[in-house]
Amino acid sequence: EAQVTQNPRYLITVTGKKLTVTCSQNMNHEYMSWYRQDPGLGLRQIYYSMNVEVTDKGDVPEGYKVSRKEKRNFPLILESPSPNQTSLYFCASSLLGQAGRLLNSPLHFGNGTRLTVT
């Protein structure tokens, strides 16, 4: 079954304790991305990757790191989590269209990771 798998689903941690949220897709998609969802703000992009070893910042990258060593995996790393990073996180993937454009392909989202930082 084609899917984007995120783990864990729920995570409660304390300020400053490094954590990693994993994301894996089995659709051979070039593009992967992380979003965070906050009430009243919709979804905002944190980081994205157009292919292996190619990553770039989204709209709200502060406090996050990512890596793309393999095509299928795109982990999100919080080196020193803070309470303002309490949020619902989504990983997404997509094919790239003509000329490497992310224009008309729908994003496939994982089921989300609800992170609470105390």
Place this chain on the structure above:
Amino acid sequence: AQKVTQAQTEISVVEKEDVTLDCVYETRDTTYYLFWYKQPPSGELVFLIRRNSFDEQNEISGRYSWNFQKSTSSFNFTITASQVVDSAVYFCALIRTGRRALTFGSGTRLQVQP
């Protein structure tokens, strides 16, 4: 800059009522795509529809229909004869040429009461 506005924060209807969710967008590009996603209480995001800026035909899929009007920069979503299972948060989103991310609206929470 691009922006998506979903002015309706929350809508509550009774089952079998029709309901329209509004989406207004801003972009200077002539080529762009619009999307609707559904987020049920379980939390996942479900893709509903994609529409490109050159196709203003309305689309119908079962009880769902979408009205795209470039003249008013709107891409509204109507659910006919709503059901309790339609209760969810619905997001409208936009992407334009060269962008690497969708711009999402803040979402509309729809509650369908039995």
